[in-house]
Amino acid sequence: MSEMERAHIAPVRIGSVDERILTERQERVVNQRRDVLFTVEDLTVSYAGVPALKNVSLDIYKNFITAFIGPSGCGKSTFIRCFNRMNDLIPTAAVQGTVRYHGADLYAKDVDPVEVRKRIGMVFQKPNPFPKSIYDNVAFGPRILHMRGSLDERVERALRHAALWDEVKNRLKASALSLSGGQQQRLCIARCLAVEPDVILMDEPASALDPISTTAIEDLMHDLKQEYAIVIVTHNMQQAARVADMTAFFSVEVDQERDHRTGILVEYDTTPTIFTQPADKRTEGYVTGRFG
Amino acid sequence: MSAHTLDLKNRATGDKIRGRLFYALLLVSVTVGFVLLGTLLVDVFRKGLPFVDGILLTEPPSAVPERAGARPAILGTIYIMGLLLVMAVPIGVGTAIYLEEYANREKWYNRLLELNIQNLAAVPSIVYGILGLAFLVRGLGLGRVTLAGAMILTLLVLPIVIVASREAIRAVPDSIRQGAYALGATQWQTISRQVLPAAIPGIATGSILALARAIGETAPLILVGALTYVAFDPTILGPFTALPIQIYQWIARPQEDFRLLAAAAIIVLLVILLTMNAFAIWLRNRYQRRW
Amino acid sequence: MRVTFQEELDQLESTLQEEGALVLRALRGALNALVQQEGELADEVIAFDDEIDAHYLAIEEGIQSLLARQTPVAVDLRLVLAVLHMNLHLERMADYCVTVAKLTKLVETTSPDTTLLEAFEEMGARAEEMIRVALDSFAERDLGAAESLVELDELIDRGNRRVVQHLLSLGSDPGHHEWGLRMIVVSRCLERIGDHAVDIGEQTAYLVTGEFREFTDASH
Numbered sequence: 001m002s003e004m005e006r007a008h009i010a011p012v013r014i015g016s017v018d019e020r021i022l023t024e025r026q027e028r029v030v031n032q033r034r035d036v037l038f039t040v041e042d043l044t045v046s047y048a049g050v051p052a053l054k055n056v057s058l059d060i061y062k063n064f065i066t067a068f069i070g071p072s073g074c075g076k077s078t079f080i081r082c083f084n085r086m087n088d089l090i091p092t093a094a095v096q097g098t099v100r101y102h103g104a105d106l107y108a109k110d111v112d113p114v115e116v117r118k119r120i121g122m123v124f125q126k127p128n129p130f131p132k133s134i135y136d137n138v139a140f141g142p143r144i145l146h147m148r149g150s151l152d153e154r155v156e157r158a159l160r161h162a163a164l165w166d167e168v169k170n171r172l173k174a175s176a177l178s179l180s181g182g183q184q185q186r187l188c189i190a191r192c193l194a195v196e197p198d199v200i201l202m203d204e205p206a207s208a209l210d211p212i213s214t215t216a217i218e219d220l221m222h223d224l225k226q227e228y229a230i231v232i233v234t235h236n237m238q239q240a241a242r243v244a245d246m247t248a249f250f251s252v253e254v255d256q257e258r259d260h261r262t263g264i265l266v267e268y269d270t271t272p273t274i275f276t277q278p279a280d281k282r283t284e285g286y287v288t289g290r291f292g
Numbered sequence: 293m294s295a296h297t298l299d300l301k302n303r304a305t306g307d308k309i310r311g312r313l314f315y316a317l318l319l320v321s322v323t324v325g326f327v328l329l330g331t332l333l334v335d336v337f338r339k340g341l342p343f344v345d346g347i348l349l350t351e352p353p354s355a356v357p358e359r360a361g362a363r364p365a366i367l368g369t370i371y372i373m374g375l376l377l378v379m380a381v382p383i384g385v386g387t388a389i390y391l392e393e394y395a396n397r398e399k400w401y402n403r404l405l406e407l408n409i410q411n412l413a414a415v416p417s418i419v420y421g422i423l424g425l426a427f428l429v430r431g432l433g434l435g436r437v438t439l440a441g442a443m444i445l446t447l448l449v450l451p452i453v454i455v456a457s458r459e460a461i462r463a464v465p466d467s468i469r470q471g472a473y474a475l476g477a478t479q480w481q482t483i484s485r486q487v488l489p490a491a492i493p494g495i496a497t498g499s500i501l502a503l504a505r506a507i508g509e510t511a512p513l514i515l516v517g518a519l520t521y522v523a524f525d526p527t528i529l530g531p532f533t534a535l536p537i538q539i540y541q542w543i544a545r546p547q548e549d550f551r552l553l554a555a556a557a558i559i560v561l562l563v564i565l566l567t568m569n570a571f572a573i574w575l576r577n578r579y580q581r582r583w
Numbered sequence: 584m585r586v587t588f589q590e591e592l593d594q595l596e597s598t599l600q601e602e603g604a605l606v607l608r609a610l611r612g613a614l615n616a617l618v619q620q621e622g623e624l625a626d627e628v629i630a631f632d633d634e635i636d637a638h639y640l641a642i643e644e645g646i647q648s649l650l651a652r653q654t655p656v657a658v659d660l661r662l663v664l665a666v667l668h669m670n671l672h673l674e675r676m677a678d679y680c681v682t683v684a685k686l687t688k689l690v691e692t693t694s695p696d697t698t699l700l701e702a703f704e705e706m707g708a709r710a711e712e713m714i715r716v717a718l719d720s721f722a723e724r725d726l727g728a729a730e731s732l733v734e735l736d737e738l739i740d741r742g743n744r745r746v747v748q749h750l751l752s753l754g755s756d757p758g759h760h761e762w763g764l765r766m767i768v769v770s771r772c773l774e775r776i777g778d779h780a781v782d783i784g785e786q787t788a789y790l791v792t793g794e795f796r797e798f799t800d801a802s803h
Contacts, residue, residue, distance in 0.1 A: 084474065086470070086473065086474065089470070089473060091396070114476055114477070114478055115476070117473065117474055117475065117476040118475075118476035121474065121475070122474035124467065124470065124471065124474075126467060128465070128467035128468060128470065128471045129471075130468060130471065130472075130486060131468075131490055140472070140475065140477075140485070141475040141476065144475070144476070144477050144478075144481045144485065145475075145476055188471070191471075191475065192474070192475070195475055195476060215584050215585060216584070218585075219584060219585065219586055219587075222586065222587050238654055241651060241652040241653070241654070242585075242588070242652055242653055242654075271652060272647075272648040272651065272652065275651035275652055276647050276648065276651045
């Protein structure tokens, strides 16, 4: 009888194996993280003295797609605009804290915002092609930055990179506004790529597009991240789930006395973690759609 | 009982009657305007058309109606319009760019500037004439020359150019500017390569409106020294006359024929005006295609 | 379109097929150890289970991540759910192989009963065939092949019944008691492996037709 008891017939316990496999997996993700591209330290952005976003600290990694998600008013668009100093264009905006790009502080006194924007490109929510030809749209950047080399080649390369070349190669002189919404957005991406940035910031790039165009843009992002770092803001968290490697969840803190709504960073982790076992209850409330 | 019958029939309610009355009033105003204008035009054309010929266009005025032409006046008007264009458009567009793209609205001097522009538009044209006489003819010592006339008319129409240009610049969507900045363009590159080209239709329209306003101005020109009887071709820094003045001068003559000549000169003036308008419309359409 | 998503689905499926191949190897090992009464081979089979568990975990995690991030619908969703269930069935099959190996070690010293061993070889071969059919019919999305698993299972079930009867007919020799009970468990393990293969076939049918359906009721 004793031998029978010893005969282990119940399902195998996989305790020790479990830990080993899980640790291996996490190490794989960590090793995938390339260099740190941006380091944000204690960033606070205010409009006319009212803080819109406060005490944000995180790192953005090269060759990753990083998504900022959160309810409206949580400051994610404000945050992404800090990376290329587009907030400078708003007179009432004030930025405190540090944003380091390759180690250099972007907001140092002697830094020229124009120089910053040459290296950090941006694509906007509503496609905004210039009222010029397709060619002139893509060529605008290289022209104003006096980039050397064949302009035709640059334009073709950028359009190929943006998966638009085949559709427009025979009508480069046509008006950019004759393209469909999805094509216009890809044109804006091509325009951005033509100046050869390191980083592409995308503020809700597909929210104005239909589902097929959205999928095309998302596939494009996967291709682009081989060469660029991509940071996107999206209010569509399923998009963040599909596309992003790292996800940052922002939420809103309400100051009842002064009637201020300020954005804060709640959680920042790999996307699978955010969508399967987020550490913070607020994150979980948001991604499960139970957020108030 | 809730027998719900559907009654969709047309009925004369108070609102409907008021609506129809309003519509009738609108038609009356349109008719009155057109009828008055139409009568004037028909009268002018009937009287003046036979007199529009080579003599009118190429000969200087004379005491004899058969030999009288309006050549100095036509040239004078064309010179003044040309100088006006060269002066008013750059100053006006430049002011508009400054106010829309560079100026900080909070600053007192910018607010003062905006106020002054509005004031300029309200000044009666004869006051411009006095101004011109005092400061340009006598003060600067220019004398009673074409240039002085053009300069004073520039001041007169500047508000029109500024307002139209500002509207045109404001109409350029901010998303275009953002797109240009995001690519690393400087402010000037953005303005010169994106904003201005897109604003050209509006600026062109504004400029033509300015010219149209100026072409008929008589009082300031007289005060600045336009002569009523000029038998030689005017020059920029010499004595001059203009079509409105010539028309006025002919109407004042007793002979009936001179009045008919005046009608003919009016036709010439209208033709110049319509040509400029047509050019403006063409320019606007050519650039608007892009949008 | 959605290239990465498709790659992830393909990856899941190929990992599952790999796991299936590993289960076949484990079964072959367990059968050989049983029939040839080789204790060392049985030890290898037991250790080999770690590899199968690694695949099992990889698939579990992959499915969790995929469901959270890609929100699959229609045939994609059915595929993911089918793989989830098949994964479990394969893992259970592997566990039964381990059980057979452990029992083989316990009866190492007992002299073999040729009839029984022949029966086990037969049942084992059937089970191997069923696993292959189950995996292939899934790969090919072949409904007919999946449904054929029911008949194959019938053969194993008969084999199991014959084993039981044979053991009963051996009489009540006290030395044989323990051994006999253990052999019944071995037979039961092989029979359960067959059942799990049928379950895999049912998942294939679900994937293809969209219906949750048992191939047979419990009365067979």
